[in-house]
Amino acid sequence: MNGNTAKKIEVQAENNARKNEQYADPKKWHKQDTTWALSLFGTAIGAGVLFLPINAGSGGLLSLLLITLLAYPVMYYSHRALAKMIYASNSADEGITGTIREYFGDKASIIFNIVYFGSIYTIVLMYSVALTNTASSFIVHQLHMPEPPRAILSLVLVLGLIAILNFGQDITVKVMSMLVYPFIASLLFIAISLIPQWNTSMLSFSAVSTASTGTGYFGTILMILPIIVFSFNHSPMISSFVVKQRATYGIEATDAKCAQIQKVCYIMTFVVVMFFVWSSALSLTPDDLKMAKEQNLSILSYLANELNSPVITIAAPIIAFVAITKSFLGHYIGAFEVMRDMIINFGKSRGKVIEEKTIKTIVLTFVVLSCWFVAYTNPSILGLIDSLSGPLVAAILCLLPMYAIQKVPVLAKYKGKMSNVFVIIVGVLTVLASIKSLF
Secondary structure (H helix, E strand, O other): OOHHHHHHHHHHHHHHHHHHHHOOOOOOOOHHHHHHHHHHHHHHOOHHHHOHHHHHHHOOHHHHHHHHHHHHHHHHHHHHHHHHHHHOOOOHHHOHHHHHHHHHOHHHHHHHHHHHHHHHHHHHHHHHHHHHHHHHHHHHHHOOOOOOOHHHHHHHHHHHHHHHHHHHHHHHHHHHHHOHHHHHHHHHHHHHHOHHHOOOOOOOOOOHHHHOOOOHHHHHHHHHHHHHHHHOOOHHHHHHHHHHHHHHHOHHHHHHHHHHHHHHHHHHHHHHHHHHHHHHHHOOOHHHHHHHHHHOOOHHHHHHHHOOOHHHHHHHHHHHHHHHHHHHHHHHHHHHHHHHHHHHHHHHHOOOOOOHHHHHHHHHHHHHHHHHHHHHHOOOHHHHHHHHHHHHHHHHHHHHHHHHHHHOHHHHHHOOOHHHHHHHHHHHHHHHHHHHHOO
């Protein structure tokens, strides 16, 4: 070995040692781990959980037990799969779209953007319906006033929410982030308040268990999977989460550290949400939950209308309205950004530069008209989740990462795991549920 070679090896060793010193010890639990666990926890529990008890309980004890059995593994392994897909990406800081472009090219990223936009925008439409129904129910049942014309109410709500964002988006986002933990606390408060209302009507394998689906166990699984995938979805957070862990602990330790943080987060999420689901379901009967489904209301609005509890009657619809508003605004911001990028790229492909003002006008016109129309027509919220939102989220959260693991060489080390089979089955069955819902 000559002197130059020895010197190069020595310098390389020093660089590696210095690099390792820059990373935090992944074996220890750090303050930033707590911060991220709480951030994921807050993001994972959104307004979608307000509809989870309805599907969970309308099938009786069978669907409640199945949703309890499946909720944690579906949430954990699907989001772990998405995180694995992002680990090795050099474009993870650009979000999932950047990762797709890096792995599969520009055309694939365009297709992904369309699917991603569809998954977000169907949620915006769904919450437009939910907001209108929540407000209408509150006016009639809690304020004891005549029901307002649906066309006017839905238009006022949609215009009001979009106006809030257009005149103060930064402040709105800050307020939304501040409402995350009060919302979770309010769910726990409602769940505890419902304990005196518990009854045993749900604790039997009644005819409702299979009558609600018509096909027994398999039909019940198809009924609950879309709402599980939808309710716990927080895929937009995963890219920034992975990037931060990679920068903090190094790429070699990213997998184990992400798994550790996600496990803590999802255990907390599972406990809080399932306590709320069981408490809500035990306070009503399977027939009540089927009625809530038919009335197209969130569980909180239905509880407020049916239970003789002053606390529930006043607090529940207000909590529901604030939670759904927060989720509407959050998803609208995401949908606006994706649609804006799609319009800009469309213009570039034709050699044109579309002005920002024109883009904003196009997006706002589309959003107002589509949200108003859907809110007015009042389609089934759970039907939208089953046929559109759930399957589109499952395609991104379950099927896309599994395809990437099979096709991208750098992800080959994640092949052959049993959890992959589980995630694929969940994704396929959720998509099948959408096909079944059309017939």
